[in-house]
Amino acid sequence: MKVIEVRDLRKRYKKKEALRGVSFEAERGDLGVLLGPDGAGKSTLLKVLAGVLEFDEGEVRVLGANFRDYREVERVRGRIAFMPEGLGHNLYHTLSVEENLDFFAEIHALPKEVARERKELLLKVTGLLEFREREAGKLSGGMMQKLGIACSLIHLPDLIILDEPTTGVDPISRREIWKLLLMVSQKEKKTVIISTSYTDEAERGTFFSLLHEGKVLKSMNPEELGDKSAGDIFVEMVGERKEEVSIPFGIRGEAPDPAIVVDRVSKFFGSFRALDGVSLEVRRGEVLGLLGPNGAGKTTLIKILVGLYEPSEGKVLVAGEDDPRRIKRRIGYMSQKFSLYSDLTVRENLLLWGSAYGILGGELSERIEEGLRMLRLEEFRNILVKDLPLGIKQRLGLLSSFLHGPPILFLDEPTSGVDPVERKFFWKLIKHLSEEKGVTVLVATHHMEEAEFCDRVCLLSRGRVIALDTPAVLKRELELVEGRAYEVKPRDLYSSLEALERKGLTVVPYGRRLKFFTKGETEEVLREIDYEWLREAEVSMEDVFVGRLERYEASQG
Incomplete structure (x- = not known):
């Protein structure tokens, strides 16, 4: 089922054309990623999809509603959640974590029992249970973003739109946010669309679209990348700067060693x-x-x-x-x-x-x-x-x-x-x-x-x-602690994630794939999982960062 259908969308701000003939679509259960730098048109596109910004030309249909008709927008608005760019911009900073969730449940007229169950689930999956009484304004950036997303999800929307939800948060919080989005898209079968400027995050969705200067350069499934990255594809589409770097003027003086x-x-x-x-x-x-x-x-x-x-x-x-x-x-x-x-x-x-x-x-x-x-x-x-x-x-x-x-x-x-x-x-x-x-x-x-x-x-x-x-030494040290890295494509993504985590393994979702580390035999680790394929994976610096940080935090109590 097509949840989003966009054809030849155009939007201008005075003389600037922010969107220039954008075509875009997403289905139920998709976790779509809009990748592009600041000024590419990501926020403008998301605001149009959320029904909070009018457009000049083109066709936009969301949840079956024609967004040319304001009455149609109003008909589906309650089924859409939109979180704007910026840390905690949809939150009330003087209210506690729990009070924010209660407030959003109330304005969406959620029945009390449904609201209570939904709140407890979101507090648990976001890791905010022990912080439920803390004021939102006193949370870290990562916690604030997770609370903002939880407030957007409290009323069980069919379409969740998040503008740069991971900007300014550390890799551990980024991973937790992506696991939450995976649960929403794969377990609850909701459609999630997010924007990001982090190239590695494009590979965590079920598809990604590259935006540049108001145009969609390409949309693709991360599994089609092969040995390339989303950043490589972006560079190919835009055109790499081929000239040799050469600084003609000299350096004034020399630093000692060590500098x-x-x-x-x-x-x-x-x-x-x-x-x-x-x-x-x-x-x-x-x-x-x-x-x-x-x-x-x-x-x-x-x-x-x-x-x-x-x-x-x-x-x-x-x-x-x-x-x-x-x-x-x-x-x-x-x-x-x-x-x-x-x-x-x-x-x-x-x-x-x-x-x-x-x-x-x-x-x-x-x-x-x-x-x-x-x-x-x-x-x-x-x-x-x-x-x-x-x-x-x-x-x-x-x-x-x-x-x-x-x-x-x-x-x-x-x-x-x-x-x-x-x-x-x-x-x-x-x-x-x-x-x-x-x-x-x-x-x-x-x-x-x-x-x-x-x-x-x-x-x-x-x-x-x-x-x-060095990065190479840090990666080898991680493998000594956690084992080799593998990537698997399971048939049931979220239940497989939960099964691997129950075994005490580090698991990272990437679109419809899971990356995990193990010192054991893969046949034994994957015995309970029905999967299409399994292959060895590269250790990334994000793996190093998260692994080191989690072990350090655990040692500090």
Whole structure:
């Protein structure tokens, strides 16, 4: 049964065409993923499907209703749940977890007994039972998103639409959210449509659609990918930037080896300990990936290293310096929300940043022109920053951070919200800086696939270092603890997931497949499961992240 049918959908905002002839469909029980960067049209499409945004042209039918007719929209509105983008935007932050669920049940006129049973089920599957009395505003980002989804599901809707539900949450919470969505789509046979900018999440749906500049480039089943990833397909469809990365201007000075030394550093904010005795060294020319859940201390550590915070205990050496005033001359820093001046042009921003680091006259003009050419920003040189697309802003932020040729570069979520083509180019540039120019790079990221590009990875939790090694070594260590990784396609997905978890195995759903780890014989593990095929699987950095973090949290009680 077709739950969603969209044909040649078009939507404009003044002069901008947000959706340009989109065609899209989904059936009962589908878990569909809209993959695309910020500005691709994902939110606009979801709002149209939810009946909260009118459209200009095309045909939209949802749950059998013609969305050209407002009366038809009203007829099915109660069967649709829509959660907008942003942490907890559909929640009442001063109400407790339980009170939020009760409120949503009441506004949907759910019978009390049905509401009670449904609430208990959702509290259990979201892991929020023990937090039922906590105020929503005092939950972590991951818990807040799970509560938001639970409130959307309380009235048993037939269509669930979630806009970027996993953005800003750590991989453990992401996995829990996906298990919840799997239960809804496979066990309750509801249709779920979500949007995301994480390329790996496209493979967790029953199908995914790639959106770019208001168009659907391709829709496909993850099983059709073969050895490719959804990101690979996106790059193929859009076109990879083939030019060689080459930074023509030089690096000013050289960092010692190690370039960064962190010695038993702690940081307190009142009674809260954001960092707790962190020690690590980063070698000259190394790319170190900084991973960790929300609140782990990644951004706090970077701000100490760049001189924005002073450590409460311990000491740091950056480029051999311990004075923040001298450190700032030797580093480049791109923060999560890089401080570009929106009322200045691209070139004016670069002139300002370059002169702030003591580069003047002809040298600065030459560096700006070379940088604009290298990052394909020439056509934007006289455009105000406020009028730039996100990907261009990120490129400009990155160029601003290394325009003065620092030997050490700090990047805090540099690829957040950009498409796979831009992300791939960013990492070519980062690797060129480290391998060809000897620049030391410390990069914090939530994209687990980006950890694969790092020379070493440092995993933080609760302000402590809980893992520090190469991706290859960390993967081997995980296999020693949990066993080999396999992928199976069962005939009954959700019951098979529950059966494997009852055996105490780590299980991760991917669309209509399950990935699991075992030290035992697969025939014995799968004895109770009816499946189509079984094959060995690759260990990912997300597997490493979740495994390490869960064992650490268990050891802390």
